[in-house]
Amino acid sequence: MPPSLLPGASLVWLAVGHPRYTRGDKRKCLNNYAYRLATALTLGITFPLASLAPSCPCGAGIDTLGDHFFLCSRATAERVFKHNTLLDVFKAILAEVGITAVTEVPLRSLNITPPNAQPNSQRMDLFFSINGEGVLCDITVVHPCRPENSTAHHTQVNRSNARRPGGFAAAGAERDKDRKYGANCRQKGYTFVPLAAETFGRWGGETLTLLRRLAQRRVLPPASSAEDRAFFHEGVMNHWGSVCRSR
Secondary structure, eight states, X not given: OOGGGSTTTSOGGGSOOOTTSOTTOGGGOOOHHHHHHXXXXXXXXXXXXXXXXXXXXXXXXXXXXXXXXXXXXXXXXXXXXXXXXXXXXXXXHHHHTTOOOEEEEEGGGGTOOOSSSOGGGSEEEEEEEETTEEEEEEEEEEOTTOOTTOOTTOOSOOOGGGGSOTTHHHHHHHHHHIIIIIHHHHXXXXXXXXXXXXXXXXXXXXXXXXXXXXXXXXXXXXXXXXXXXXXHHHHHHHHHHHHHHTO
């Protein structure tokens, strides 16, 4: 099994979440098709694609393992959908710990120079403050099986990257985001955190660090021991991870 799919790395979304979230909570519900597709992609098994055209509008053939769906914007909006829903989840997590976040913040409104003239590079997904520290976050979703040298529309798909160490793709996505935005944000006194997620479910290290920091803000029961606090915060992390992975 590829390291990116090892238990504990990508299958946590199957775990039972916080008891206050019921079975009917839409943040943890998948319809039948979405569940079958998620299971097939996670386990690396073929998925029935009989109802789909044999080729993508970009000209590539549709592979039975589904990689092309996560690589080509002309095939589906799968990664865009995941990006947008994760943005909603992160905003809800911040609200849960008493932090108000602003989404789609123009960089120039913070006196930060955008990295280029591309429309998608002019805004930051999240802006919030923790103890007077301004934090900017940008979400990125990366597919571990993305070819090293992708063509314009990813017309050749292979699964070699899935054999890389777990989290390899997410770590690379974090570095790419930091190269793009990090220096300009820090120059103006802001902290930049790339929120990277792999399509198989693994989170980037900086995302986990931020979630742990936010978990510390959750109110503990009175007279809690150090062991109780550690268990409580770990439970919060597991709950948030379950919610995020179900999107």
